Amino acid sequence: MAAKLKKGDKVVLLAGKDKGKEGTISSIDPKAGKAVVDGLNISIRHVRQSQNEQGGRVPKAMPIALSNLAFVDANGKPSRVGFKMEGDKKVRFAKTTGDVIDA
Numbered sequence: 001m002a003a004k005l006k007k008g009d010k011v012v013l014l015a016g017k018d019k020g021k022e023g024t025i026s027s028i029d030p031k032a033g034k035a036v037v038d039g040l041n042i043s044i045r046h047v048r049q050s051q052n053e054q055g056g057r058v059p060k061a062m063p064i065a066l067s068n069l070a071f072v073d074a075n076g077k078p079s080r081v082g083f084k085m086e087g088d089k090k091v092r093f094a095k096t097t098g099d100v101i102d103a
Contacts, residue, residue: 003030004071004081004092009101011069012078013040022072026061034063073097 005011005025012022023037043062049055070078073094080095092101 003028005035005066005069006102010072011035011037012072013037013064013068014070014078015068016041016064025069028066029063032063033066035066035069036061036063037069040064071101074099 005028007025007028009025010022011025013019018040021040023040025035026038028035038061041062041064042059044057045060047053047055047058071081071094073079073096075097077096079097081092081101082095083090084093085091086100093099094101
């Protein structure tokens with residue numbers, strides 16, 4: 001299946017402790033069906049001190065299931081993503097507005 005959400009997309013969280021907050025996807029794992037969104041789903045990780053790095057409690061963005069994310073369209077509203085053919089090229093489009101996401 002083609003990826004409906006990609007790295008760099010602006011998304012809104014639909015469920016969880018940060019519900020309603022927006023961010024951009026920094027990395028995605030299509031096999032696991034999860035994505036890491038900057039500034040959302042922050043967890044405190046305890047890091048051991050090393051020669052190069054200071055130890056302590058470090059905030060880290062944890063992966064979120066793709067089903068809990070929705071693309072943000074041009075109007076700033078959550079939208080589902082669909083595919084359509086433009087000429088001979090397959091493109092993604094926002095279902096709420098019909099705008100092409102990546103030309």
